[in-house]
Amino acid sequence: MWTYNKILQYPINIKCTDPKLAKVIISQYGGPDGEMGAALRYLSQRFGMPDQKAKAILNDIGTEELAHLEMVGTIVHQLTKNASIEEIEKAGLSAYYTDHGVDVYPQSAAGNAFNATALACKGDAIANLQEDLAAEQKARATYEKLIDLCRDNPDVLDPLRYLRAREVVHFQRFGEALRGVQEKLAEKTIF
């Protein structure tokens, strides 16, 4: 189970409304390489892991991803909450506004709703951890593209840089967990 902490993992205080940036950043909320997919992927995969280290790392990184989901949602919310209809139209968010107003809805930058195929649970510890390593790299690459697009807004850049750095650490830990699982599976079983 989980307990909510009434604090963001990293502070976010965005001073200027900018729905254009929200439109792309929302991909890290509910897009194919976003935090929702990451959290649910790891928290689902942990049930099938063969060793203690892999179970723990999936559980704990999955939990941290929930905190990141809240951070990305916060960025999107603060960028849009006071947007005028004109700003929404100009940002190309008329369709989004029609269906969701300025709620934070899990979708990709291209407008595709969250898809559970992003969870990729294969029933194979090696395949799953390899998938997770790739997922962390794809999330890092997405943050780097977002950092390019948000270059003029320091209030948004700062938390995006933090989130990018976390992907690198998670990649490292998943690599170590994968080696542990490979060793475990290579052990001779004596009946």
Added chain:
Amino acid sequence: MLLRENRDCSCDLEENNEEEMCMNKNIMQVERRINCQEKEEMLQNIRCYEFAITELGLYLDTHPDDRKALCLHRKYCNELKRLEDMYQKVYGPLTIKYPCNKWRWLEEPWPWEGGEN
């Protein structure tokens, strides 16, 4: 038919009321003296310890025999607990597991409500 709700309880909350009120008054005085900046600083300190513990936790998941990391983790956990207790006494609960005589969970803004726009 409407059921009459019973919101009384038999716990000793009422008995301590006077003492609690006095304590709350003192806290409110302290609260007034402490400005927003100090609150944000405390919160930022808590955030730093939370982060260090998360980071060490992930590291220890794959390096459980690292004594130095374990020692740091223990130190930071103790320090975080001290800071959280101090913060919560003045500014209200950070988690739902903090006991209150009045439901202070609703009083402080939510984490996503920052920003100035």
